Amino acid sequence: MLELNLPPCEINIKKDGENLIVFDRLRAKYVALTPEEWVRQNFINYLIGHKGYPPMLIANEMQIKLGKRTKRCDSVVYDNQLHPLVIVEYKAPDVSITQKVFEQIARYNYVLRVPYLIVSNGMNHYCCQIDYHTQSIVYLQDIPPYGELANSPKQK
Numbered sequence: 001m002l003e004l005n006l007p008p009c010e011i012n013i014k015k016d017g018e019n020l021i022v023f024d025r026l027r028a029k030y031v032a033l034t035p036e037e038w039v040r041q042n043f044i045n046y047l048i049g050h051k052g053y054p055p056m057l058i059a060n061e062m063q064i065k066l067g068k069r070t071k072r073c074d075s076v077v078y079d080n081q082l083h084p085l086v087i088v089e090y091k092a093p094d095v096s097i098t099q100k101v102f103e104q105i106a107r108y109n110y111v112l113r114v115p116y117l118i119v120s121n122g123m124n125h126y127c128c129q130i131d132y133h134t135q136s137i138v139y140l141q142d143i144p145p146y147g148e149l150a151n152s153p154k155q156k
Helices: 035-051 099-112 146-150
Strands: 013-016 019-024 029-032 058-066 069-078 084-090 116-120 125-131 136-140
Touching: 019 035, 035 058, 035 069, 035 084, 058 099, 069 099, 084 099, 084 146, 099 116
Parallel strands: 084 116
Antiparallel strands: 013 019, 019 029, 058 069, 069 084, 116 125, 125 136
């Protein structure tokens, strides 16, 4: 698989017939190894191993209701009270991060109203903080450690 702009990590990959599958430690099962899944698994390992995100507070493929439609957030990170804290959207490495990607994650946020949004294609990573009181968005220079996010003031 393609080398990403993330620290190297151990990922459990095996063959299933003609297809490659990868073990998703959060879902505790093997899933198809697509380019987007490669980004997800590497990014989750980065969040856990380098940014201190507790694995038990991260959910992959989190279902939400958006109007009459059911959608799936790629990953949702929760605080210690199990309130949604971060939505993460992944794209394959060859997919550019465009305004359309931010609009997609913003739609998911209509439901969850998290203070942080992260978008990554494995090569480029963007994190923004939403201030609901001032109705502003600040793009951060780096992905903050979990302790920093979990201790930031909640604004609903």
